[in-house]
Amino acid sequence: MSEARTPLEAFRLVEHEGRLYHLRFSTVQRVQHIILFVCFFLLIATGMPLLFSETWLVRKMFWFEGSFTIRGIIHRAAAVGLFCISVYHVFYCLFSTRGHQDLRQMILSKKDLVDPLLILLYNLGRRPEPPRYGRFNFIEKFEYYAVVWGSGVMLATGAALWFPVQATMLFPRWVLDIIRVIHGFEAILAFLAIIIWHMYNVHLNPEVFPMSKVWLNGRMDLEFFSHHHRLEFDRLVDNLPAGLLERVRSQLNDPELGKRTE
Numbered sequence: 001m002s003e004a005r006t007p008l009e010a011f012r013l014v015e016h017e018g019r020l021y022h023l024r025f026s027t028v029q030r031v032q033h034i035i036l037f038v039c040f041f042l043l044i045a046t047g048m049p050l051l052f053s054e055t056w057l058v059r060k061m062f063w064f065e066g067s068f069t070i071r072g073i074i075h076r077a078a079a080v081g082l083f084c085i086s087v088y089h090v091f092y093c094l095f096s097t098r099g100h101q102d103l104r105q106m107i108l109s110k111k112d113l114v115d116p117l118l119i120l121l122y123n124l125g126r127r128p129e130p131p132r133y134g135r136f137n138f139i140e141k142f143e144y145y146a147v148v149w150g151s152g153v154m155l156a157t158g159a160a161l162w163f164p165v166q167a168t169m170l171f172p173r174w175v176l177d178i179i180r181v182i183h184g185f186e187a188i189l190a191f192l193a194i195i196i197w198h199m200y201n202v203h204l205n206p207e208v209f210p211m212s213k214v215w216l217n218g219r220m221d222l223e224f225f226s227h228h229h230r231l232e233f234d235r236l237v238d239n240l241p242a243g244l245l246e247r248v249r250s251q252l253n254d255p256e257l258g259k260r261t262e
């Protein structure tokens, strides 16, 4: 299954209003991301009220008869959505060309352990340049691992809460009580990680504020790409055919680009 439909897409490039952009996320990837966050926010919105059911706000929100039951139904429906998109994502990573390529880029390397130190030294003014990153920097990798781990934990613990009779056939009752605590705390952790960490990195960060539109249109400005994913950008430049390389040079106003390796 290959997603490259045009010659430009083979280089993960797209044209928009006469300019070239790096295609950071394909349509299939963007749809997966949207489904994931819709499910996630539904799960947060319908799970948290149970955790804080005694509070004034929750009582006000669920004032009408049956509203708490509806909340439980939506929570389970969104859980099924999360399960389906997770299974789809596993197949996508294993069997599609792009998914497989990106999965390989997600694997932790030694560089990902050194880069946090290098960026710290750069932020303290002890290094002249920040580290150069490939397709995914160490922050993006850790965020991805957190989502994979978090979804796994929530799916497993949520399934036990959903089917308590079957669960207590597998383990004692007190384990189910611990599972409920884990489900609740992991929910708070996931919520905070998304609101504080992810939202800051991809939207509130001054370089992209008020919002990066990559999740909507998949396009990343070439200049931004060359700064933030320099190693991947260099690989692209090394492989571009002459005509396209010339276009990138003129767009970035850098006639020397790629000359070292020509």
Ligand code: HEM
Pocket: 040, 043, 044, 046, 047, 048, 050, 051, 071, 072, 075, 076, 079, 080, 082, 154, 155, 156, 157, 158, 159, 161, 162, 163, 180, 181, 183, 184, 186, 187, 188, 190
């Ligand atoms: C990111 C994903 C999820 C979040 C943020 C979340 C959040 C929560 C929270 C905060 C609670 C209340 C816990 C308590 O009372 O101590 C809860 C309960 C529950 N969750 Fe989740 N959950 C998620 C995923 C899932 C999944 C995947 C399933 C099913 C496979 C699930 C099934 C349940 C069930 C059955 C309950 C208890 C009963 C009810 O809601 O009516 N949850 N969830």
